[in-house]
Amino acid sequence: MAENANVECDCMFKIVLIGDAGVGKSNILARFTRNEFCMEFRPNIGFEFASMMLQVEGKMVKVQIWDTAGQERSRAVTSAYYRGVVGALLVYDITRRETFDNIQRWLRQLRDRADSNIVIMLAGNKCDLNHVRAVQREEGEALANVEGLLFLETSALDATNIERAFQAILTQINHIKRLRAL
Numbered sequence: 001m002a003e004n005a006n007v008e009c010d011c012m013f014k015i016v017l018i019g020d021a022g023v024g025k026s027n028i029l030a031r032f033t034r035n036e037f038c039m040e041f042r043p044n045i046g047f048e049f050a051s052m053m054l055q056v057e058g059k060m061v062k063v064q065i066w067d068t069a070g071q072e073r074s075r076a077v078t079s080a081y082y083r084g085v086v087g088a089l090l091v092y093d094i095t096r097r098e099t100f101d102n103i104q105r106w107l108r109q110l111r112d113r114a115d116s117n118i119v120i121m122l123a124g125n126k127c128d129l130n131h132v133r134a135v136q137r138e139e140g141e142a143l144a145n146v147e148g149l150l151f152l153e154t155s156a157l158d159a160t161n162i163e164r165a166f167q168a169i170l171t172q173i174n175h176i177k178r179l180r181a182l
């Protein structure tokens with residue numbers, strides 16, 4: 001069957017947002033799904049997700065994007081969060097060095113609990129705050145290269161690379177799925 005934008009895929013891609021509290025996960029999700037941004041830091045309880053249909057390489061696919069919504073503050077994200085995950089946006093804040101230093105720990109958790117084929121994008125968020133940057137772009141790139149991750153700097157505030165980050169994850173997931181089907 002020819003691929004076209006009206007064809008629904010029967011699969012569902014689950015993507016999680018992960019990283020320290022305050023790095024901008026909820027706002028990345030709000031920017032991507034509702035084109036909204038909130039200046040206040042309002043840590044939530046429990047976790048939330050957004051479901052939507054997105055076009056990936058000409059096909060409509062169901063996507064669920066999960067936000068930890070505060071679970072990470074207790075440093076104990078539940079196993080259910082990682083169940084069935086095919087993609088992750090691993091976020092640090094370019095203005096807070098410790099959030100970058102903690103990336104290795106989140107990465108270990110992801111790799112321990114999620115499928116080995118998971119597609120991971122490392123995102124240096126808040127790139128609109130370049131004047132108070134504490135992590136250089138090259139450091140993010142280098143870590144991503146060593147760990148085999150995709151990499152972008154993003155801003156939920158001005159929407160830089162938010163859509164691009166999710167599209168890149170979804171495209172790579174799609175490629176892996178296609179290869180697996182061969």
Ligand code: GDP
Binds near residue numbers: 020023024026038127
């Ligand atoms: P979470 O705990 O990782 O979900 O972080 P939030 O999305 O709640 O964001 C924490 C704080 O960072 C809030 O005050 C947001 O307004 C702010 N924030 C989030 N993303 C950005 C961004 O891209 N740029 C700037 N300047 N602030 C951001």
